[in-house]
Amino acid sequence: MQQHENPIDPSNANTRRAFLKATGTAVLAAGLARGVHAAGSDELRLGLVGCGGRGTGAAVQALQADDGTRLVALADAFGDRLESSLKSLRNSPVADRVAVDADRRFVGFDACRQLVDSGVDVVLLAAPPHFRPRHLKLCIDAGKHVFAEKPVAVDAPGIRSVLATTEEARRKNLSIVSGLCWRYETGMQKTMEQIHAGRIGEITSLESTRYLQGVGKLAPRQPGWTDMEYQMRNWYYYTWLSGDFIVEQFVHELDKMAWAMDGEYPIRCYCTGGRQTRVEPEYGHVYDHFNAVFEYAGGARLYAGTRHQRGCDGVRFDFARGTKGACELMKYTITGENPWQWDGKRTVMHQLEHDAMYAAMRRGETINNGEYMARSTMMAILARMSAYTGKTLTWEQAMGSQEDLSPPRYDWDVPLPEPPVAMPGVTPFV
DSSP: OEEESSOOOOSOHHHHHHHHHHSOHHHHHHHHTTTTSSTTSSOEEEEEEOOSHHHHHHHHHHHHHOTTEEEEEEEESOHHHHHHHHHHHTTSTTGGGBOOOGGGEEESTTHHHHHHTTTOSEEEEOSOGGGHHHHHHHHHHTTOEEEEOSOOOSSHHHHHHHHHHHHHHHHHTOOEEESOGGGGOHHHHHHHHHHHTTTTOSEEEEEEEEEESOOOOOOOOOTTOOHHHHHHHTGGGOHHHHOOHHHHTTHHHHHHHHHHTTTOOOSEEEEEEEOSSOOSGGGTTOOSEEEEEEEOTTSOEEEEEEEEOTTSOOEEEEEEEESSEEEEGGGTEEEESSOEEOOSOOOOHHHHHHHHHHHHHHTTEEEBOHHHHHHHHHHHHHHHHHHHHTOOEEHHHHHTOOOOOOOSSSOTTSOOOOOOOOOTTTSOOO
16 A cells, blocks of 8 residues: 555545446445455445443544444443444434444444454544554554544653554554644645745744633542543543543643644753632642743744633634744734635544545555654653652653653542642652
8 A cells, every 4th residue: 555644635525435436346346346345335434432422423534534434432441431422423414324233332442442343444443542542553463444532642651652553564564543633624735835935934932822611621529430531531631541631631732833834843842830719629630830941953943722611711723933934824824925825614523534544545545644643642742740849850851751640540449549730849750
């Protein structure tokens, strides 16, 4: 299979679907005969791991991307969440291709392995980010193509695992398509093309701000819930599960900045953060604001800030400034010596990433986004570690970190005392 490190141009989803329908059986057979489908069929059997809202949405988008797909397996830590997802899927526009029998509904910590072993061809990974490295490795080791939601790890050992698995996927000609969906948005692609062509000159500084009220519904602790169940049901508010919100959410912005820098990653970072308003015990131990500065080898700097604070104004923008001009990325606009603006409408990037994945597979090609999805996630982890410890950290220090956020074991009854809130200057770098 031919490999593409970058996604194909997904500028017209309707055209792509028409192409898939019109493609002759000989072309389909050329790609599918190489083992990416259920034996003896052109059908692609899908399995979803992580049945929350994002996972359920990804399953619908995967089925919409290719008429030859069928969802045959679901996996989640919790049976009630799995059944809720299945109910939603059976009421979706693609309900006719949702065929999840009772014996392909897997629950618990071993659910991903069971799903991988159930005969699926493609796995959609949307469980809490802590599990992504382990789940990704299970899939690639078993020869499955993967769609992996962002972020892909919560600590440096997880990043190192994902990078190793990415190389294994490349060796096996398996797809890893990332949920860093801005890479698939048409207007952003056109804008990045202009930046990389030199329209703003050499980049001297970048700025990214995303201020929101907060996300994630809280699940009040119920009688009989263990520490593990409570934390996993409220996974967004525990660093070991989410990476903190700078990793779980702001990774989108950091990935756009990495993309603008054409794959160059920073050499060091200093970051501050804390929790001022989201301080109630039910919000776990994550911060509610971060402000980071990333330094690049050539002298450029990225100024990045994000917050989740109720009652505050929402602010969101991304800028790249260079020696010949500046780009406001979210408005697809360049000013300066070579002004430019893309005048198209924003496309449905969550759909386009799936369209690209299945169109490539039908051509007998693979997309491997593993490198950038891991390193952009590492940018966010680097900033979090700097904020938690109060230390200026280099990329090499962060990548070499031995801090493993995994619990002692994956067991519903394992004691998990409420983690303390990180204190800069006190919390050590490991």
